[in-house]
Amino acid sequence: MKIITILCRPGTMNNYAYLLIDEKTGTSAVVDPSEAAPVIAACQQHDTRPAYILNTHHHFDHTDGNLEVKQFFKAKVIGHDADAGRIPGIDLPLKDGDTFSLGASQAQIISVDGHTLGHILWYFPGSKAVFTGDMLFNLCIGGIFEGTPDQMWQSVQKLKALPDDTLFYPGHEYTLYGAREALYFSHNAPEVVAYLDNARHRLEQDLPAGPITLEIEKKCNPYLSASTKEEFLQRLQH
């Protein structure tokens, strides 16, 4: 599966939408169309008409482009059934553990409450890719708006159970924001310093900091590297 990163709301919220193209069948989908114009432009540039819009959660900075992109390409909107009443244009509500076929590419829906209630990961095991929305960013995690810290802890454990060589694709470019706490909690660990050097180098070239493997993220992200729930909760409150 080909994955194209689309920066949306640059300079303000720095959202990432993604265009996924299953190369065997040509079937494509858009993850979290934050705004329509850059997403439609990317689809046209890659000469594809997405059949699906895959949402990670209901927040406007992930779904504002839903209706326009849906109408433009006649795409179907897919999200968690808990968000059935608040994801614009939703056609197909899915549950934790459900699978979804994007052409020949299989996705698993993994429920990760915390940032919101109804947040999901879109995990494509065959492509070793997981789209983490506002649950996991580079070196940090999403704010807890609807769930509880306990739920976020559980969600982090689910994410950490995915294979180490999985690449993650977050909903925002927040690497430099996450850097301060990652350096602080790791006492300037060399692997975190190297992570940041690499990220800065990529960002200077207008590239996303990632994708990063879960193996590296588990070592460098202070919320993934917390070894106990107590330590995790302490870091959240810091």
Ligand code: ZN
């Ligand atoms: Zn959000």
Ligand code: FE
């Ligand atoms: Fe967001």
